[in-house]
Amino acid sequence: MFKGRFYRNSLILILLISSIPGIIVGGILYGMTGGWLEHALLQLHTSQILQRASNIDDQFTYLETSLAHWAFDTKFNSQLYETNFYQDFEIARDLTKTLNVMQGSTPLAKQVELFLKGTQYIRFYPEYDVISNEDMIASYNQFLSQDNLVFWTTLSDDASHLDKKDLTLVHKIPGVDMHPFGALFIRINEEKATNLLKTLTPYNVGETFMMQNGGDVLLASSKDPQSVVFDEALKAEVLQRGGKSGSFLYESHKNMYTVSYGTFRRVGTEWMYVSASPISVITKPVDFISKLILSVSFAALLLAVLLSWFASRKIYSPVDRLVTLLTGSRPLTGSIGEQHDEFKLIEKEWLDLWRESTTLQNKLEAQLPHVKEGFLLQLVQGFLSAYSEDDLRERMRNYGWVVDECQFIVMHIQLTGFANLEGRFGQGDESLVTFAAANIIEELSTNRLEQVNGINFHDLSMGLLIMLPPHMSYTTEVHELSDEIIQSINRILKLNVSICIGKPSTAIRQIPSHYEEAKQALSYRSFKNENQIIDLNSLEPEEDMAELHYPFVLEREIVQMIRTGQQHEAMDLIKSFLDALLERGAKEIEAQQGMLQLLGSILHAIRHLGMDPNRVFRSVNLYDQLGQIREPQKMLHWFQHKIMNPYIQELESRSDVHWKKAVETAMVYLQNHYMKEISLDSCADHVGVNSVALSKSFKQITGTNFIDYLTELRMEKAKELLRDTEQKINDVAVQVGYQHSYFNRIFKKHVGVTPSHYREMSRNMHS
CATH class of the missing domain: 3.30.70.270 (Reverse transcriptase/Diguanylate cyclase domain)
Known part of the structure; x- marks a missing residue:
């Protein structure tokens, strides 16, 4: 039903009055709770990361300070270098107690040990022990040879688990001596350190790891394969960005993470921590509040639309009845301005009707030639035979014919x-x-x-x-x-x-x-x-029409050329055949029938050669194709490409297979009868082919001629007999089909030495 400008204006006005306050309030709430609150949560998260990173830094600083304090203790002075712990076992016991106290006072310590290099290599672990393992001694000596008095490193648990290393703080002793002879080691408890590192992910979701400046990971919150891959990608991103601290957003597997990283200054080195937490976890409360606000706002807007629609219909009902009387149920067309002005409806409707009538008339005139041509096409082809004469005349009158x-x-x-x-x-x-x-x-x-x-x-x-x-x-x-x-x-x-x-x-x-x-x-x-x-109205029948002379001799010659595979000669004869049909003024139908008869003879000859025309010509209706051609040159072109080319291809493929089998038979015959007197003619008679053709095919297929192949075969057999038997050379010559004198000459020509010399060389090689 048509709704004009008055209806739309009233509906829009009511919608604005009822909806604008709710939209403004909802937008403000969404902006505050969405954008501002989300930003505030991210800032709070970053602050928590910095605070907890500071706590971790304090823990490791306390560890370094404690170890430095103990290293300067009088228990670890230079007297330990000359102490005999077998005699002074009380000193050994005090050292063990001290190490236990150090371990107990350090929350992150897994084990505190002491290494002494004197007359013997001694390790308190925390009990007294003499080191005899060379690899372990070399490892400890390496630490003592470093320039730094205090440093961090990784240390294996024992010699049998070199691949499992602990993060370890090392302090040489005595602390006041320029020539230390021992060191204190505090091994970090990996589980406790990892739990401490996990505090950098406040929501227990995400990944955290700590690495050296070079990129070697020291600790990671998780070691499963997925987390390791994620940590490696995150590490590469942090190293690429550079800087000692910062934060950025990182996307992985369609999840967005907020990443914070910073630096711990440790004695002798710097560590970097990296913390990644999913934004969806951080902003989860904001998402819920935002969706709630949007839902409430949408419900209020929907209610306002329904109320506005109901009120506007009541206001517009008198105008609507008047518009319906003028336009009926037809949809309105025209410009936007005309559709919005109810008082121009009468003028618009009349103009639209006039334009539509003119357009239809123009379209009919434009399509009439195509319609008339389609009608004539059906008429001349007999598709309108069911119509009566009056019906046909009436249809033609409607199309504009007189x-x-x-x-x-x-x-x-x-x-x-x-x-x-x-x-x-x-x-x-x-x-x-x-x-x-x-x-x-x-x-x-x-x-x-x-x-x-x-x-x-x-x-x-x-x-x-x-x-x-x-x-x-x-x-x-x-x-x-x-x-x-x-x-x-x-x-x-x-x-x-x-x-x-x-x-x-x-x-x-x-x-x-x-x-x-x-x-x-x-x-x-x-x-x-x-x-x-x-x-046709003035055509008189030709009573004395000369009979068509069919060139049978040329047909036989064409068939003979086709049987022998002479393509060019066959095409020349086909052209002569067509010229012979035309030289006496043959009509189109006569020339077509003559060429169709020639086609039948060619197909008959091809079938006599053992070929199936349906397979050679792919079951194409050749007679139908030839019958559609009305020009001599097209006929010759058709015979060349549709008959001769496929036939010659089939003939050549069959010929290749035939001669390949013949050559293979000849080769088998030579291998079985090489010791007899064999000639090309005798071999050709055995195979059942012409000797000249066999020689040519033998060369093409094997790459060598008949005589050379036979000679090479006999030489190989002769060398085998000379190597493996004690037969006389005369007997060997007879067994490979040669006389003794001729055998010596041809053997030396092909092998390079005489048969006796070849036998001697073979025996020397075996001995």
Whole structure:
């Protein structure tokens, strides 16, 4: 139902009055609780990270301070260097107690140990122990050789677990001596240190790790494979950004993390902590509040819309009844301004109706030629035979033809010589050429005749339907039109034209049969590419028509060339065959029948050669294809590409297989009879082929000629007998098919040494 400007204005006004306050309040609340509160939570999270990082720093600072205090204790003075702990066992006991006290007073300590380098290598762990393991001694000596008095390192638990290392604080003793002979070690409890590190993720969700400046991870909150991959990616990002502290947002697997990192200054080095927490966990309270505000605001807005709609309909109901009377139930069209002004409806409706009528009339006039052509196409092809004469006349009147008291004349036009258009048009452009010719014919015919329509078949053929007064003589006019069409197409398109003028009729129902007669009559045109006009109304039967001379001799020669696979000679003979058909003025139908008969003979010969034409030509209907061709050059082109090329390809593939089998048979024969007197002729007789052809195929397939292959085979057998048997050289020569004197010469020629020398060389190599 139409709603105009008044309705929309009233609805918008009520919506604004009821909705603006709620939108403003909701927007302010959402902005405050959403953006500001979210920012405040992120700032609070960052502050917590800094505070907890400071706490961790304090723990490690306390550890370093405590160890430094103990290192300067008098218990760890230079007297320990000369102490014999077997005799002074009380000193050893005091040291053990001291180490236990140190471990107990340090929350992060896993183990406190003492290493002394004197007359013996001694370790308190915390009990007294003499070190005998060379790897362990080398490890401790390495620590003593460092320049720093106090430093952090990683230390393996024992010699059997070198891959498992603890984070360890080392302080050389005595602390006041420039030449220390021992060191205190505090191994960090990894579990406690990890729990302390986890305080950097306040929501128990996320990842935290601590690393050296070089990127080596010292501690990590989790060691599962997923966390390790995430930590490595995060570590690379932090190292790429640089700086000693900072924070940024990081996205991984569609999750956004807030990342904070900073630096711990330790004795002799610097550590960096990295903490990553999902933003979704931090802002979870904000998300809930935001969704709640949006839901309440949306519900209030929906209620305001419903109330506004109800109120505006009540206000607009009198105007709506008036608009309905003017427009009915039709939807309104036109500009936006016209749709919003109810008082211009009457003027608008009249103008719209006038424009619609004009548009439909223009569309009908534009489409009428295509509709008329489609009707004529159905008419001449006999698809409207179910209609009566009156129905056909009525339909033609509706299309704008004057069909009362008219005679109807049909013309069929065929273009030939398309194969000679080299460079201008290519294969597949027949439809384009036909379209151009149809435009030329239609322009020429409409200039001469009042009622004439063309039919484009898009296959180098066209039709014309001419409507003339019943008693008007059409012969002169139609013949002049035909001559003009031929001359124009010859000049513009360089094509030849054959035109058949059908018999006149006064009934529309006779048009299909008359057009079919004209179409069939063109098959009696001369098959040569020349211009021709056939008028069925004045055509007289040729009683003394000469019988077609069929060139049987050429047919036999063509079949013989095909059997022997001589492609070029066969095509030359096919051209001579077609010329022989045309030299006595053969009609189109006669030339087609002659070429179809030749095609049958060729297919018969191919089948006699053991080939299946259906397989060779891929089950294509060759007779149907040939029957559609109306030009000599196209026929020759078709025979070349559709008959000869596929046949020669099949023949060559079969020939290759045949000769390959023949050569393989010959090679087997030579391997079994090399010791006998063998010639190329005897081998060819055994295989059953011509000796010359066998020699040629043997060379092509094996890469060597027949004699060289036989000689090489005999030489290999001779070398085998000379190496593996004690037969005389005369006997070896006989066994490989040679006389002794000739065997020596040919063996030396191919091997490079005499048979006796070769046997001697072989024995020396084996010995």
